[in-house]
Amino acid sequence: MVKSVLSVNHQGLTDWLIQRVSAIVMTIYSLGLLAYLVVQSEMDYTAWHALFSHGWMKLATLLFILCLLFHAWVGMWTVFTDYIKPFLLRFILQLIVFLSLVSFFFASLLILWGV
Amino acid sequence: MFALPTLPRYNRVFEIFKGNLVVVTKQRPKNLNLLTIHFPLPAIVSILHRISGVILFLMLPFMLWALELSLSSPADFDSLRQFLSSPLMKWIIWGLLSAFIYHFFAGIRHLLMDIHVGDELKSGRLSAKLTMIISIVVMILAGVWLW
Numbered sequence: 001m002v003k004s005v006l007s008v009n010h011q012g013l014t015d016w017l018i019q020r021v022s023a024i025v026m027t028i029y030s031l032g033l034l035a036y037l038v039v040q041s042e043m044d045y046t047a048w049h050a051l052f053s054h055g056w057m058k059l060a061t062l063l064f065i066l067c068l069l070f071h072a073w074v075g076m077w078t079v080f081t082d083y084i085k086p087f088l089l090r091f092i093l094q095l096i097v098f099l100s101l102v103s104f105f106f107a108s109l110l111i112l113w114g115v
Numbered sequence: 116m117f118a119l120p121t122l123p124r125y126n127r128v129f130e131i132f133k134g135n136l137v138v139v140t141k142q143r144p145k146n147l148n149l150l151t152i153h154f155p156l157p158a159i160v161s162i163l164h165r166i167s168g169v170i171l172f173l174m175l176p177f178m179l180w181a182l183e184l185s186l187s188s189p190a191d192f193d194s195l196r197q198f199l200s201s202p203l204m205k206w207i208i209w210g211l212l213s214a215f216i217y218h219f220f221a222g223i224r225h226l227l228m229d230i231h232v233g234d235e236l237k238s239g240r241l242s243a244k245l246t247m248i249i250s251i252v253v254m255i256l257a258g259v260w261l262w
Contacts, residue, residue, distance in 0.1 A: 020226065020229065023222050023225075023226060024226070027219070027222075027223070030219070044192075045185075045188075045189040045192035045193070046189075048185060048186070048192065049186060052186055068175075072168075072171075072172045072175070075165075075168045075169075075172065076169070076172060079165055079168075079169060097172075100175075100176075104175055104176070104179060107179050107183075108179060108182075111179065111182055111183045111186060114183075114186070114187070115186050
């Protein structure tokens with residue numbers, strides 16, 4: 001059966017968009033956290049813990065981590081498809097990346113809501 | 116009749132000369148000295164962006180572990196701080212920060228190219244140079260902050 005190259009649900013465009021949107025979100029979060037660290041010159045447990053006790057900080061951090069995971073997925077997919085030619089090896093590597101990213105997501109949920 | 120000169124195809128260049136299409140042969144410089152051949156800077160900037168991205172991905176478990184420890188209790192926070200302040204760990208943290216800093220600025224270069232800033236040969240070379248310079252300066256600043 002002949003398949004059109006466009007019948008992959010425009011995956012390239014979606015990847016492109018995910019990479020850009022997540023990059024912008026992460027840039028804003030990183031600059032915000034950097035600004036906080038600069039203002040809060042003496043960082044101790046109390047201040048750090050207080051920062052992550054706020055609901056909005058948990059949400060912002062979760063959004064950041066979610067963007068990071070999607071960004072990492074697209075990035076690793078690109079690297080693997082460029083350099084790893086054997087299908088089975090690439091499949092296994094991508095599976096490992098996928099499962100790690102999913103577990104990172106749940107780990108970060110536990111960390112953030114454990115505060 | 117006009118006959119095409121029998122030359123290797125890659126040597127033929129079509130040019131307009133006094134209103135006529137003419138075939139000229141170009142003597143192309145050959146350079147096979149591996150010591151003088153190197154990737155152009157934009158290519159190096161691009162491959163380093165990939166490498167730094169993969170490094171950041173591989174360090175994710177470590178970063179999550181550090182985040183967990185830093186938030187769990189004051190004692191854990193202090194032990195993490197102690198652990199990270201050893202000379203070897205400082206170098207590792209600096210390497211990680213450098214990968215982040217580089218990936219950040221090279222990524223911004225990509226985003227700017229998406230809105231057609233620096234997507235031509237000359238401006239692309241300039242932005243590659245700027246990415247390198249800014250990243251190195253910020254990496255040094257991060258090192259100063261760490262030590």
